[in-house]
Amino acid sequence: MYDVDIVIDDSYTLEPEQLEQIEQVLDKELIREGMQSILLIDMYGNIISKYDDQRHDRDLYALAALSSANYAAVTTMAKLVGEEDFPSLFHKGQDVSVFFRKITEDFLIVVIFGEKFPLGALRMQLEIAVDMIIKIFQKNE
Numbered sequence: 001m002y003d004v005d006i007v008i009d010d011s012y013t014l015e016p017e018q019l020e021q022i023e024q025v026l027d028k029e030l031i032r033e034g035m036q037s038i039l040l041i042d043m044y045g046n047i048i049s050k051y052d053d054q055r056h057d058r059d060l061y062a063l064a065a066l067s068s069a070n071y072a073a074v075t076t077m078a079k080l081v082g083e084e085d086f087p088s089l090f091h092k093g094q095d096v097s098v099f100f101r102k103i104t105e106d107f108l109i110v111v112i113f114g115e116k117f118p119l120g121a122l123r124m125q126l127e128i129a130v131d132m133i134i135k136i137f138q139k140n141e
Contacts, residue, residue: 014048021136023049029129030111035122036096037112039064040103040133043071048107058112067110071100090119099123103130104137 014022022040026049030038036056040049045068050060075085089100099111099122109130113122 018136018139019049022133025129025132025136026051029125029132035111035113035117037063037110039067039110041068041108041110042106043068043108045069063110063112067098067100067108071102071108088123092119099126101126101130103133107133109133 026038026040030051035051036053037058037060038049038051039047039060041047041064045065047061047064052058052060071089074089078085085102087102091098095115097113097115097119099113099119101109101111103109109126111122111126
């Protein structure tokens with residue numbers, strides 16, 4: 001599917017095999033579980049991988065940029081209260097909620113899900129996916 005390395009800046013490079021493996025993990029662990037949208041982004045707000053169920057009209061690029069900025073703001077707040085960061089963030093809406101999870105220093109996963117999907121189940125599935133993605137990143141270190 002990919003035939004070139006993805007290089008956003010000098011801080012990281014993802015090889016095509018890594019991207020394919022990451023997308024397989026997202027498909028198996030999250031997409032099939034019924035999430036509405038899933039974004040793997042870097043801390044600059046660039047989309048690395050995305051899934052959207054196409055049932056909602058969302059600007060995923062704006063969402064990625066705002067998610068990155070939101071995470072940066074909350075990380076700054078964490079430092080102000082004596083924490084290194086808050087690796088997980090959760091915003092609950094009436095019909096839709098958003099869950100953010102830091103994967104590494106460079107990557108963040110953003111999941112949009114509906115009210116019928118329990119937060120506890122999402123967190124468990126997301127932890128499994130994050131562990132698998134971290135192992136994919138570590139293969140090339």
